[in-house]
Amino acid sequence: MREPTDLPWEARITSRVQETRDIFSVKLELVDPGIRETYRSYPGQYNMLYLFGVGEVPISIVSDPDDAGPLEHTIRAVGRVTHGLERLRVGDTLGLRGPYGRGWPLQAAQGRNVVVISGGLGCAPVVSMIRYMLRRRDDYGQITILQGVKHSNDLIWRRQYQEWEKIRDVQVLLASDQGGPQWPFSVGNVTVLMEKAIIPPEDTVAVLCGPEPMMKAAIPRLLERDVDPFHIWLSIERNMQCGIGHCGHCQVGPHFICQDGPVFRYPDIADWIDREGF
Amino acid sequence: MDEHSVFLPRAEATRLLQALKGAGFDRILGPVAREGTLLFQPVKRWEELPMGIRDVQQPGSYRLQQQEGSRCFAWANGAQALKPLTFTPREIIWRAQRSVEGHLSFESAQESPEPTAVVGVRACDLAALDLQERHFMHGRFPDPWFRKRREALFLVGVSCSHPADTCFCASTGDGPAITRGHDLGMAELDEGYLLWAGTQAGRTLLERLDLDEATASQRRAVEKETHQATVTQSRTLPGRHLKQGLYERLQAGHWADVGERCLSCGNCTAVCPTCFCHMEMDEPALNGGTSEHLRQWSSCFNAEHSFMGHFVVRSDTRLRYRQWLTHKLGSWHEQYGRSGCVGCGRCITWCPVGIDITAEAHALLQEAPDA
Ligand SMILES: Cc1cc2nc3c(=O)[nH]c(=O)nc-3n(C[C@H](O)[C@H](O)[C@H](O)COP(=O)(O)OP(=O)(O)OC[C@H]3O[C@@H](n4cnc5c(N)ncnc54)[C@H](O)[C@@H]3O)c2cc1C
Ligand code: SF4
Ligand code: SF4
Ligand code: FES
Numbered sequence: 001m002r003e004p005t006d007l008p009w010e011a012r013i014t015s016r017v018q019e020t021r022d023i024f025s026v027k028l029e030l031v032d033p034g035i036r037e038t039y040r041s042y043p044g045q046y047n048m049l050y051l052f053g054v055g056e057v058p059i060s061i062v063s064d065p066d067d068a069g070p071l072e073h074t075i076r077a078v079g080r081v082t083h084g085l086e087r088l089r090v091g092d093t094l095g096l097r098g099p100y101g102r103g104w105p106l107q108a109a110q111g112r113n114v115v116v117i118s119g120g121l122g123c124a125p126v127v128s129m130i131r132y133m134l135r136r137r138d139d140y141g142q143i144t145i146l147q148g149v150k151h152s153n154d155l156i157w158r159r160q161y162q163e164w165e166k167i168r169d170v171q172v173l174l175a176s177d178q179g180g181p182q183w184p185f186s187v188g189n190v191t192v193l194m195e196k197a198i199i200p201p202e203d204t205v206a207v208l209c210g211p212e213p214m215m216k217a218a219i220p221r222l223l224e225r226d227v228d229p230f231h232i233w234l235s236i237e238r239n240m241q242c243g244i245g246h247c248g249h250c251q252v253g254p255h256f257i258c259q260d261g262p263v264f265r266y267p268d269i270a271d272w273i274d275r276e277g278f
Numbered sequence: 279m280d281e282h283s284v285f286l287p288r289a290e291a292t293r294l295l296q297a298l299k300g301a302g303f304d305r306i307l308g309p310v311a312r313e314g315t316l317l318f319q320p321v322k323r324w325e326e327l328p329m330g331i332r333d334v335q336q337p338g339s340y341r342l343q344q345q346e347g348s349r350c351f352a353w354a355n356g357a358q359a360l361k362p363l364t365f366t367p368r369e370i371i372w373r374a375q376r377s378v379e380g381h382l383s384f385e386s387a388q389e390s391p392e393p394t395a396v397v398g399v400r401a402c403d404l405a406a407l408d409l410q411e412r413h414f415m416h417g418r419f420p421d422p423w424f425r426k427r428r429e430a431l432f433l434v435g436v437s438c439s440h441p442a443d444t445c446f447c448a449s450t451g452d453g454p455a456i457t458r459g460h461d462l463g464m465a466e467l468d469e470g471y472l473l474w475a476g477t478q479a480g481r482t483l484l485e486r487l488d489l490d491e492a493t494a495s496q497r498r499a500v501e502k503e504t505h506q507a508t509v510t511q512s513r514t515l516p517g518r519h520l521k522q523g524l525y526e527r528l529q530a531g532h533w534a535d536v537g538e539r540c541l542s543c544g545n546c547t548a549v550c551p552t553c554f555c556h557m558e559m560d561e562p563a564l565n566g567g568t569s570e571h572l573r574q575w576s577s578c579f580n581a582e583h584s585f586m587g588h589f590v591v592r593s594d595t596r597l598r599y600r601q602w603l604t605h606k607l608g609s610w611h612e613q614y615g616r617s618g619c620v621g622c623g624r625c626i627t628w629c630p631v632g633i634d635i636t637a638e639a640h641a642l643l644q645e646a647p648d649a
Contacts, residue, residue: 277597
């Protein structure tokens, strides 16, 4: 496979869904068949998406890597590049290079119970892991999925959560800081869900993704429930310019988030994320 | 300097430049006094080098003085090391084309760099280049733009005889003598130059020059000057491995003290020969059909560096200075196996308010570790 170092490839949007007012999902097909066939990602990795004339942004891969189909990304429009990407329609093209980074600990999680805790759009990178595990249901024990959002309108993939819930030994708990008339789930932040969550103390792997304050609030509760800190994994976000360990922007202490992460074992990153300014 | 050093008389020094040209280096750069400092510029004759020039460097100040004498390297360093030659301040890395039908294609903007010889490279500059090679060339994604430029270079190092007040390469172990990273090493005496090879390319060049061996007394004279250049350095870092000491003092009060003085201007990172941070951006052409993707030096002293949309990770100068120092003297050890500081002193000289990395490091390590 060609090392994805320097140049983006052309990718075409094959489908597009507006999930909420500012969140949309796109499916992308690499135009060059040779690259399409050799491209392989791993849950938790990301691509650099390039909007012509504007720039590149890191975006997590949502699709299951074993899906032969197009690559899926879910994006919140927040600034220059993401607002421009939002305006693209089916048939439009963009640049894509990747996949980059180290993803979720699928090996470490095999044969164990898995707790997935995500907040806001933090759910995007864990979705590919959930899909991966559910396709190989027998390889994993109890799967507990906790997802928090700020406002009930921000919840995406509502149907998918409801489908997942029906699967054997899968618990899905949803919370919103602000509820609403259409909100049958919990009100409060994601950590309130932990009281109801099934978290077997033995052999449990926890994966977390979302705003750092949310993750930092959830971790002590996992530790209280006797989850081994070595089995806690976090996905970290920092400003990224290059994705390949050169530009220096994504550093957290000695770590380059773009290459050493974005997923880290909690003890490896704990000292740094607990401190302001790293 | 080694036992095979040869001697190039001062009157014949231009022969070195001619030999470099003969070896295929169409572009030969040497230090030239310009813009109030010494910059690497194209040179053809030895007389263009800064003869009799001395530099006076102090925290926040740099001056050149013209003195008597024929020495061309009786000064320490200018504002730039080799960094701009291999890691360009601003460059196009690729171009995107969009066809009328909306197809995108991408092409690398790599040009073939001219074979370039640089005369008068300092030991600290060579050590810094080695660090930049570790970063750009020896990681998982070797940088093609950096590598091509690096491979086009032939480096003639010169041992320092006159370090500046701001130099502390002896303390970091990176100078003042040329010992590694050079194709050719050089030491200056009043009567001329001792030359020695560091690579096969350097040996071939020396053979072309066909010079006499240096005498024992010339070698002793160089040794004496090198010793003198080592002992005159008054600045030091408090040890070569400061990672632990700094990591244990992330809450030290002194960070706020230096944060008060620092202007967050980023001059230190621009002149630092090891800093590698850069940002990327696009410049679309007016015709709408092409866009150039550029990279440009940036600095951890800018808010942009840690911008996360809804917040900035390092929102104040205290946190940015702490990032710079703990990276430079601390986490570089974990990333590249050594400190990121080669003791060139440039960040001290070119800081508008004269913040001194050695003084700050000493002050920090004098504080008690965090509770
Ligand atoms: C590993 C990783 C995975 C990500 N996955 C997703 C995802 O699946 N979906 C999604 O919507 N967003 C994701 N993000 C965040 C996304 O990259 C930013 O929202 C995006 O860079 C904003 O760019 P902009 O030009 O639209 O915004 P602007 O506000 O104009 O940003 C300007 C620049 O600031 C930087 N920047 C701003 N916000 C962020 C941020 N949150 N993270 C990193 N850099 C930022 C970028 O360099 C950006 O180009 C991810 C970020 C990282 C680091
Ligand atoms: S930190 Fe300062 S003294 Fe050290 S290499 Fe960089 S510019 Fe030179
Ligand atoms: S000190 Fe700052 S600017 Fe220099 S390499 Fe480190 S993070 Fe980048
Ligand atoms: S994103 Fe450039 S070094 Fe990590």
